[in-house]
Amino acid sequence: MSAAYDPRVSISGVGDPVVLVPGMDGTGLLFYRQIPLLARSRRVATYALRDDARSMDELIADLGRVIEDVAPVDRRAVVIGESFGGTLALSLALARPEAVRALVILNSFSYFKPQIRLHLGMLVLRTLPWGTMSVVRRATAFRLHSSHTHRDEQRRFMVLTERATREGYLGRLRLLTAYDVRERLRELRVPVLFLAAEEDHLVPSVREARYMAARVPHAVVRVLHGHGHICLIAPDIDLGQILDEWLPAADAPL
Numbered sequence: 401m402s403a404a405y406d407p408r409v410s411i412s413g414v415g416d417p418v419v420l421v422p423g424m425d426g427t428g429l430l431f432y433r434q435i436p437l438l439a440r441s442r443r444v445a446t447y448a449l450r451d452d453a454r455s456m457d458e459l460i461a462d463l464g465r466v467i468e469d470v471a472p473v474d475r476r477a478v479v480i481g482e483s484f485g486g487t488l489a490l491s492l493a494l495a496r497p498e499a500v501r502a503l504v505i506l507n508s509f510s511y512f513k514p515q516i517r518l519h520l521g522m523l524v525l526r527t528l529p530w531g532t533m534s535v536v537r538r539a540t541a542f543r544l545h546s547s548h549t550h551r552d553e554q555r556r557f558m559v560l561t562e563r564a565t566r567e568g569y570l571g572r573l574r575l576l577t578a579y580d581v582r583e584r585l586r587e588l589r590v591p592v593l594f595l596a597a598e599e600d601h602l603v604p605s606v607r608e609a610r611y612m613a614a615r616v617p618h619a620v621v622r623v624l625h626g627h628g629h630i631c632l633i634a635p636d637i638d639l640g641q642i643l644d645e646w647l648p649a650a651d652a653p654l
Contacts, residue, residue, distance in 0.1 A: 405450045405452070405462075406448065407447040407448055407450070407462060407465075407466065408428065408447055408448040409445055409446075409447040409466055409469055410428070410435075410445065410446055410447070411443065411444065411445045411469065411470055412435055412436070412439040412443075412444050413438065413439025413440070413441070413442050413443050413444050414442075414443055415441045415442040415443050416441075416442050416443065416477075416478065416501075417442070417443045417444075417445070417467070417470040417471035417474075417476075417477035417478070417501075418438055418442045418443070418444045418445070418470075418477055418478045418479075418480060418643075419444075419445045419446070419447075419463070419466055419467055419470055419477045419478070419479050419480070420434065420435070420438075420444065420445070420446040420480050420482075420485075421446075421463060421479060421480065421481040421482065421485030421486075421488050421489050422446070422447075422448065422449055422482065422484075422485050423482040423483035423484045423485050424483055424484045424564075424569060424572055424573075425560075425561045425563075425564040425568075425569075426448060426449035426451065426484075426564060426565075426568045426569075426572065427448050427449075427560065427561070427563050427564055428446040428447050428448050428449075429560040429561075429563065430482075430557065430560060430561070430630070430632065430633065431446050431632065432556075432560075432633075433553075433632060433633050434632050434637075434638075434639045434640075437638050437639060437640040437641070438639055438640045438643070440640055441640065441644075442478075442640070442643075443470055443471075444470075445466055445467075445469060445470035445477075447462075447466050449462070449485075449488075449568065449572070450462060451565050451567045451568035451571055452567065452571060453571055453572075453575065454571075455575070456487075456488065456491050456575055456578075456579065457495075459488050459491075459575075460488070460491055460492050460495050460496065463479075463488060463489075463492050464492070464496055464499055467479070467499050475498075475499060476498065476499050476500060476501050477499070477500070477501060478500075478501050478502045478503075478504065478643065478647070479492065479493070479500050479501075479502075479503055479504070480503075480504040480506065480639065481503070481504070481505055481506065481508060482506045482507060482508070482632065483506070483507050483508055483602075483603065483629065484508075484572050484576070485506075485508070486505040486506060486507070486508025486509070487508055487509070487576065487579055487581075489503055489504075489505060489508075490503070490505060490508070490510065490581055490588075491579075491581065493588055493590055493592075494581060494584055494587060494588065497588075497589060497590060500590045501590065501591075502590055502591040502592070502593070502647060502650055502651075503588075503590055503591070503592045503593070504592075504593045504595060504639070504642075504643070505592065505593070505594050505595065505609075505612070506595040506596075506597075506631075506632075507595070507596060507597050507600055507602075507603055507605040507629050507631070508603070508605075508608065509603060509608040509612075510580070510581045510582045510585055510608070510611070510612050511579065511580040511581070511582050512576050512579065515577060518573050518576055518577050519577070521573050522570055522573050522574065525566055525569055525570050525573070526570070530566050533562075534558060534562065537557075537558055537561060538558065541554055541557075541558075543601040543602070543628070543629075544601070544602060544628055544629050544630045545557070545628050545629075545630050545631075545633075545634075546597070546599070546626065546627040546628045546630070546631050546634040547599070547626065547628070548626065548634065548635065548636075549628075549630075549631075549633060549634045549635070550635065553633045553634075553635075554633075556633070557630065557633060582615075585612055585615035585616050586615055586616070586617070588616045588617065588619075589617065591618065591619075591647075591650035591651070592612075592613075592616050592618075592619040592620070593619070593620050593621075593622060593642075593646050593650070594609035594610075594612055594613050594619060594620070594621045594622070595609070595622050595624060595642070596608070596609035596610075596621065596622070596623050596624065597623075597624045597627040597628055597629055597631050598623055598624060598625045598626060598627060599626065599627060599628045600627075600628055600629045601628065601629065602629040603629060605629070606621075606623055609621045609623075618650075620646065620650070622642070622646075624637065
């Protein structure tokens with residue numbers, strides 16, 4: 401592990417362990433609304449992704465250590481991954497299935513296409529003055545957020561994502577150019593819930609969720625109607641309630 405890496409692991413609540421895996425911003429800060437909802441009956445951890453990871457294996461190892469922090473006895477947890485975090489959560493479940501009780505994959509994918517968008521994104525990030533990123537985020541907010549997310553929450557999103565770094569964005573985009581688990585989805589043997597925002601304009605989440613669920617044994621798809629890609633700060637998404645509704649059936653013997 402790089403000496404400069406600070407995972408900033410935060411653990412709240414008591415109960416069955418849950419780990420929240422950040423998306424492209426990598427900060428873990430955008431789970432602020434969901435952490436207290438989950439912590440009503442669970443022990444919840446979130447953390448920051450390292451910015452200098454050269455492979456998905458490094459991020460898998462980091463996530464494994466977070467699971468050990470939140471579940472020091474059983475060393476397994478429910479893992480919830482959002483967007484890029486979903487790709488990491490899927491990669492962990494394939495590499496270390498013993499560490500995963502169940503998976504929730506939100507607005508994510510098994511392979512990103514078209515790849516040209518990733519390369520264009522990296523080119524823009526390399527050339528764009530970093531100080532203008534806040535302007536870009538404001539200009540694209542209408543395409544990212546759920547339509548009914550309050551403006552105060554959108555402003556908080558802007559403040560929190562200012563902590564994301566150019567290096568982190570570039571590194572995670574680079575990892576996605578090598579990421580492809582389409583042919584391995586059938587190997588997943590843990591319960592999987594795919595959550596997909598109906599109005600996601602960044603990722604075709606509903607299509608991707610149905611594609612993955614068709615290949616993962618006993619997976620479930622739930623469409624989040626009226627929501628955009630950044631939906632966990634919307635007022636009517638409660639991951640705690642979603643787990644309460646899904647996990648008992650997922651844990652039942654087949």
